[in-house]
Amino acid sequence: MDSASGVLLIFLFTSATSLLNAHEIDEDNFNVMDYGATSDDLTDDSQAFLEAWDDACSASVESSRVYVPAEKTFVVDPITFHGPCYASTINFAISGRIMAPESPSSWDGGDASQWLGFKNVNGLKVDGFGFGLIDGQGKGWWDQSCRYHPRLKQCTTLAPTALKFVSCNESSVSNMKFTNSAQTHILVRGCNSFSIDNVMIESPGNSPNTDGIHIQSSQHVLITNSRIATGDDCVSIGDHTSNIEIENVECGPGHGISIGSLGRGGNYVQVQNILVTDAFFNGTTNGARIKTWQVGRGYVRDVTFQNLLFNHVQNPIIIDQNYCNVRNACKEQETGVQISNVNYKEVLGTSTTDIAININCSRSVPCFGISMESIQLLSAEVGKQVTANCSNAYGEEVDVVPGPCLLD
Template sequence: MEEMLALLFILGLVTNLTAWPGVDDFDVFDYGATGVGQTDDSQAFVDAWRDACKAETPSARVIVPEGSTFLLKPLMFHGPCKPQIIHFIISGTIIASGSPGTWKNLDLSQWIAFQNVTRLNVYGSGLIDGQGKHWWDRSCRYHPDQEGCTTLAPTVLKFLSCNEGTLSNIDIVNSPQTHVLISDSKGFNVNNVMIQSPQDSPNTDGIHIHSSHTIKITNSVIGTGDDCISIGDYSSNIDISNIECGPGHGISIGSLGRDGDMVLVENIHIRDSSFKGTTNGARIKTWQVGRGNVRHVIFENLVFDTVDNPIIIDQNYCDVPGTCKEQKSGVKISDVAYKNLYGTSSTNIAINLDCSRFVPCSGISLENIRLSSIKPGKSLSANCINVQGTEVGVNPGSCLRN
């Protein structure tokens, strides 16, 4: 009897293993990719994703092998998928088509995008190269008189409605515009990524978060021609830590409310990070025509090295500074704390809190801040307009009124 029970137990285990086969791999080489970097491998990626997404397994892996280069045209990887977890493992190099003409009659704003995929994990030891110079050379920002100049260019990686996903251990360079966009997503984590583009490359934000919640960005090195990280409208519970930012425009909340939109950005924590040679450090920027709130923000344990504007709130943000007329509207900025901030400023005004006369900033606190000039013996100043708050142990000060 005992032998029979033992046999039934073993048969049960075998049955369970058969019903739970584990992980299936989908290697792009098996779908016809050449990996030589000169012929279009897009269809191989599409086919590998298609089969991985519909696989009858708990987990599926799309494999981009090391030692090869894959040329891709604009692609959208759609979900939802059948596996509970999708791994997209990039060990090789992925490059964009060198010609903007590849995007003819397509969405100019994207190159590689994932949409509506739950528990997607994109990672690997590889490289993603957006070949952005071909777009920067025709940017209307730098070449306004050029025939056919463009104000819109592709984002290298988009995650659209991708909940509980991750992006990690990958290098991303030379995006035509923003490098990584996280939009309409929840519970998404970014860790240990390197993002680089030249300091003069236009609009090349490192990571932009829009309309997303419970997002973590950690342990990453980002240097671009725009914000290292920017936080857009309708985003909350954002935790950013251990970032090396520079060059670039710093870590920014905003710009917000450009078209008179309602804004709600709250519970933002930016900490344990450094800024080197950036135009800004800890920044909040809103348009006067916007409405709504930015609230419950903490900038903590930050180090600045030769930064133009280490601490800045610009509630009167304008494309061309000084040309926008004063408005009676504005985005309310409240409950913002700056704690333990140190380093050097390359301009005379190290703390610049420029708030609206009609919608002033309130609940702003400055605590334990030590900023000095990069010029030996040069004193710095702080500028606070229409701001209510407190400060303790701040140099330069005094700035806030109780």
């Protein structure tokens, strides 16, 4: 074989290999535009999204990807992406903007609790690459909310969660922006090993029930490197949760990072191994909060809040074990959720209320194992003093201002 023929064969082989690789990449990539999505800001693109998902989920490959292209806006009606999928990893790449229907009437006859959902999908990776945006267009729901419009005929108490994950294990959300969800922005329920990293969540401070992230019945959940500004809890931790870590999160406006409320209806609570570290609270109504209904049972235990910074926060450290429907007018109950082994360490900042540390525990089921170390909370008003209030709470304090208030 002469040298020219050898070069030609190498060229043909290289070209064929490149074409094969390109074909393989194309087979594994499912662009919603190829399924009829219009991205005209008006037309419902739900069917295109579902068809792209179905093909990606059923593809006989190790890894597949649904692609939502950049610089385009897609209106999507309420839909759920179902698994399980054939691929061990399925990527949902959102470089563009996904927008909810503007009118609540789009949910008529359907499930008003969610907009976009993933169910029974393992190995799911939702990634926005820093550009992806999910816009819940919640104003129509807020304008008919019973919380703010109780006299409105047919006001609503339930509104859609923007992005719901149900029974999705070994999954993640990263590099995304969420705005104006009708209610909770991200819900993680029944998941094991789930991470949320580098997300920005924004809705008005007066928007009702717009929690940033809510975790329910899930284990091994990691939330990192995120900024959350909403009308409710930045992160809320519900029942039957364990091994939750929240690190490097900025919160505000909002209601803080909350464990609870738990035990409503007298159910048995199981929450343990919660870590909140390196968090900044800016102008929130609460900081590190644990909230349980006095009719509840069960336990909250092994909780650590450390390296927290508060700026103009109403209730920097708060435990309320006597939560009920009529605030500050609860009839004392003999039941309660046992709260134990809660640690606060390296906490600094300012309080806008007189009581910077407020630990209100049950007389029947007191809190024990409360530890406070290296805490300095001052008044946001220069020259004013703040106090600590503890009821039925046992533990130890080292270098705590204001204090001490715990029982030995």
